[in-house]
Amino acid sequence: MLKSGPNHWGSLAKFFHWTLVALILVQGAIGLIMVDLPKRPSVIPVYSFHKSLGLTILALAVLRLAWRLFDARPHDPPAMPRWQALGARAGHALLYLLIFLVPLSGWWYDSVAALRPLYWFGLIHVPPLGGPDPSIPDLKHIAADRHQLLFWVLIAVAAGHALMALIHHFHNRDGVLKRMLPFTRI
């Protein structure tokens, strides 16, 4: 079923969740490897790929949030204390925010660095988010630091979130993880 129900996540919500998890992990690995490569012209395609994949992640995040506005989330398990439900909600809201802020900060960095025009997989021209500011000569480094910091905040929050999912599964045994797994109906 495409839509979520009171006790399960729909296939579209699951598709967005796990596709974004996989792409964010691949993208993070490419980013970390790429910044350590020797600065030669041969690294340009790697940077271009990272930027295009990052913009794809941003587009998927927009689609995911748009779908979420039409799709109700399943009920919390009845035994779940209120503070835990509120904590989970806050964690999810933070994750939603970060899947926007990480790619936006990368796009911003690319714009203020102003090295080359940005193309999505060489096909679509993507306009810059602002440009270099002569009154802030360090802006390029500030933007790169923000992008890096936001990425690690996302990884830390996502690790806590994954740990909570595993605690639900192995300790509380309440089906919260199972209802988000692909190809599973509970």
Ligand code: HEM
């Ligand atoms: C969810 C999406 C993204 C993730 C997870 C991600 C992750 C990363 C990571 C981990 C690094 C290495 C940071 C470091 O250790 O210095 C990096 C660098 C970089 N990212 Fe992204 N990125 C994303 C999206 C984007 C986008 C959309 C763009 C541009 C349109 C972009 C442009 C860059 C650039 C140019 C660098 C190199 C920065 C430098 O030279 O210091 N990223 N990214």
Ligand code: HEM
């Ligand atoms: C980059 C990594 C991740 C991000 C950005 C992320 C993001 C999210 C968000 C935003 C939600 C809330 C969905 C909504 O209310 O619309 C969610 C739900 C969920 N996530 Fe993740 N997630 C990540 C990784 C993981 C991993 C690794 C696991 C499992 C080990 C996991 C398990 C779950 C489960 C079980 C739910 C449903 C919770 C419920 O039914 O209340 N997530 N995730």
